Amino acid sequence: MKILVVGSGGREHALAWKLAQSERVQTVFVAPGNGGTALDRNLKDINLSDPAALADFALQEHIAITVVGPEVPLAAGIVNLFRERGLKIFGPTKEAAQLESSKDFAKSFMQRHHIPTAQYQTFSDLKAAHAYLDTHGAPIVIKADGLAAGKGVVVAMNIAEAHAAVDMMLSDNKLGDAGARVVIEEFLSGEEASFIVMVDGKNILPLATSQDHKRLLDHDLGPNTGGMGAYSPAPIVTPELHARVMREIIQPTVQGMAKDGIVFTGFLYAGLMIDEHGNPKTLEFNCRMGDPETQPIMARLKTDLVNVMEHAVNGTLDSIALEWDRRTAMGVVMAAAGYPDAPVKGANITGIPHDTSDCITFHAGTSLNGGQLSVSGGRVLCVVGLGDTVKSAQKHAYDVVEQIQFEGAQFRKDIGWRALNRKH
Numbered sequence: 001m002k003i004l005v006v007g008s009g010g011r012e013h014a015l016a017w018k019l020a021q022s023e024r025v026q027t028v029f030v031a032p033g034n035g036g037t038a039l040d041r042n043l044k045d046i047n048l049s050d051p052a053a054l055a056d057f058a059l060q061e062h063i064a065i066t067v068v069g070p071e072v073p074l075a076a077g078i079v080n081l082f083r084e085r086g087l088k089i090f091g092p093t094k095e096a097a098q099l100e101s102s103k104d105f106a107k108s109f110m111q112r113h114h115i116p117t118a119q120y121q122t123f124s125d126l127k128a129a130h131a132y133l134d135t136h137g138a139p140i141v142i143k144a145d146g147l148a149a150g151k152g153v154v155v156a157m158n159i160a161e162a163h164a165a166v167d168m169m170l171s172d173n174k175l176g177d178a179g180a181r182v183v184i185e186e187f188l189s190g191e192e193a194s195f196i197v198m199v200d201g202k203n204i205l206p207l208a209t210s211q212d213h214k215r216l217l218d219h220d221l222g223p224n225t226g227g228m229g230a231y232s233p234a235p236i237v238t239p240e241l242h243a244r245v246m247r248e249i250i251q252p253t254v255q256g257m258a259k260d261g262i263v264f265t266g267f268l269y270a271g272l273m274i275d276e277h278g279n280p281k282t283l284e285f286n287c288r289m290g291d292p293e294t295q296p297i298m299a300r301l302k303t304d305l306v307n308v309m310e311h312a313v314n315g316t317l318d319s320i321a322l323e324w325d326r327r328t329a330m331g332v333v334m335a336a337a338g339y340p341d342a343p344v345k346g347a348n349i350t351g352i353p354h355d356t357s358d359c360i361t362f363h364a365g366t367s368l369n370g371g372q373l374s375v376s377g378g379r380v381l382c383v384v385g386l387g388d389t390v391k392s393a394q395k396h397a398y399d400v401v402e403q404i405q406f407e408g409a410q411f412r413k414d415i416g417w418r419a420l421n422r423k424h
């Protein structure tokens with residue numbers, strides 16, 4: 001059978017890599033893909049990204065299942081379009097994708113369905129927003145309502161920063177329509193984890209747990225990024241906490257969406273904040289897999305992903321169980337010079353070794369021209385090491401990172417520090 005993966009990042013490379021391992025697959029197409037998917041002889045890039053053109057392609061090629069990586073085509077309604085044309089696709093409809101594409105939608109949904117999250121209020125009026133900040137004080141969190149490619153959240157540690165964030169979004173329109181409404185919410189402290197499940201509308205299949213590193217620099221300093229590294233499993237998510245998150249957050253979300261008449265299908269990603277007493281709250285929902293969380297998660301998945309996707313699009317996720325490599329997978333992102341504000345493109349990339357049983361290099365912002373790989377985006381590569389311990393997974397990843405070269409490469413040297421510090 002033929003499969004189509006939509007997207008061009010490290011997440012999509014990892015999904016396509018895993019799907020292509022299935023013996024049932026003839027071709028995995030990636031649209032538009034990247035340098036890594038172009039190099040992989042098991043994958044085939046196609047230079048399309050418009051949803052209507054992709055649906056035409058899927059019909060022509062008799063694509064059995066389409067898997068969508070990023071949020072933008074989901075929020076634009078690619079799933080609605082494919083389904084209208086009789087095509088099987090895994091992802092949420094445009095309406096269901098509002099859990100990610102509108103923070104106000106997500107917050108009012110959580111409030112209505114009693115799903116634990118930070119207290120909040122939504123504003124489009126500048127004066128009212130500033131007045132709310134003055135009443136509540138800092139620290140406080142300001143979020144653009146719409147999709148803002150990771151730039152829509154300001155965690156303001158003092159009140160001046162909070163007022164500036166509100167001005168930036170509501171008055172200077174720096175984020176365009178996405179910032180025309182803002183959610184202002186209570187600051188939560190604790191440790192974050194990524195909790196990702198697959199949903200077929202009714203049944204829920206949790207993936208392995210993971211934890212991301214959002215800040216650019218070591219010791220969690222510097223600006224927020226899309227994610228500088230991730231590992232799986234996340235030891236903070238104990239079996240007890242896992243059960244609690246399913247019961248208090250994931251199940252009420254899936255049931256609540258169905259009750260509201262917006263059946264959720266696709267990957268559902270709850271970004272959690274776990275407080276010092278181990279209580280989880282939802283920071284945000286994403287309606288897709290995480291990037292870079294997907295890379296270590298796929299590196300650990302032993303079950304045939306094509307079978308899983310087939311159950312997902314047919315509404316039978318209750319009849320499949322997932323099997324995971326017991327090792328830890330640790331993904332270290334190598335980013336371009338200037339990332340995240342102004343990534344510098346064009347540098348040649350050298351030294352990527354062949355994948356082995358304990359290290360895989362997934363590509364993101366790379367392109368292949370005449371046999372030469374070069375940097376074409378902010379996050380360039382994600383090197384995933386596997387090991388019996390967190391430490392050995394980390395060593396396997398960094399041994400390969402040290403071999404790879406491109407001008408201005410940035411990477412954190414402490415990916416996995418929380419898991420390493422944890423006493424078992």
Ligand code: AMP
Nearest residue numbers: 118141153155185186187188271283284
């Ligand atoms: P989001 O896109 O909503 O996940 O926000 C991006 C990042 O901002 C999160 O991963 C957290 O690190 C931080 N953040 C978001 N909401 C809060 C909050 N209420 N309290 C503290 N930090 C937050």
Ligand code: GLY
Nearest residue numbers: 226227290291292
């Ligand atoms: N790594 C965070 C995200 O994918 O949103």
